[in-house]
Amino acid sequence: YVRGMKVFRVHPADVSRIEIELPHIETQRKVVSILDSIYTKQRINTQLNGYLLELATTRFEQALFKSNRVVRLGDIVKLEDSKRVPLNSRDRDARKGPYPYYGATSIMDYVDDYLFDGIRVLLGEDGSVIDESGRPILQYVWGKYWVNNHAHILAAASDYSLEAIYIALQRTPISHIVTGAVQRKISQRNLNKLKLEMPDAKSLEYLQDIFAAYRCNCEENRGLVSLRDALLPKLMSGEIDVSKIDVAQLNSHLA
Template structure:
């Protein structure tokens, strides 16, 4: 358990550093630019495909595919709704960090999402990665509604004023940050594979399927 904890902490630290590098590159190129559009011009929303599952429903399922909520991985389930690379943005509950920026999750592979996170991809030159970096630098407190439970609805999300670079500039930026996000995906997948292998070996050792001498 201690080793798994240390591996996960190391992975989080490395990925955090890589994300900060991508954010700094965005700021260097575009932070001084005035807004010239709205977020709705560069996002595709897939919220209609979301299906929430109760804890009782999930208890009966084989743990295969990640099940995400507004802020994090919540569980694993036996089927998936999405396949590919997407960005999750908290819709209700915890939707902003202490500085007023949105809660984001960069997700790839096969997975399930409940109805507490917006499911996004980029368009008009933006891919998921450049959309992620843009939103990491976008203050959204002004569009949050709800006194008891905070919420970012679709209308307000689409209305956020942003700077949209010319298509050639955003394409160039996409190429610049792709190796960064590829490293994030590869390192995360590698650690997940090693963790799975370790768990499998420990199970076989405990059951006597693999002799300790081996």
């Protein structure tokens, strides 16, 4: 007993004697080969997206060298924070679905409805709002999704695309607009007053193609995750005959 509560313990020797069913070793190896093909393609897509963002940033800075102006963020975006609706964990548990539920830094859950449809840039409002270099925590999002009240929602409102604004924000230190000693926060007022260096908008049209490829790679990775999650239990249980799957053909398809 610990503090009046009965505690049950399992001895390591008992654990070692537990019997579990596993497929034949050859089946296990084939499953690993299939999963490795999926993981490899995911890694390649992620690496490609890293290169795409580097390319976008490099070309942005080249455009800045040719033409440079300082603009207020509030003059080139529209904040859609008033459309946010927070859902607590109990609400989300009762509303499971296919739509991402975004918090300040990442997807927190998936729910049965959406508030936004299309491309937006999310910028952390409180808590984790800047990284170690003082630059903002950003999320470039698209499709249909829900956003809670811990991220500012930026929509395009000028000749500058959200892709251009995303790159500009990524390279801009913003520690000077963060308030709060205990809980860091970026207010709407301070965010709207933030000054960004921007080149001529027409010099940034190339960003549309770069980010279209970026989104395509992300969507493919999401599909691969769904494929993996659907395949694995069926392969391990024998519901799908692993011997009939041509790994070489799968690799060719994923290349």
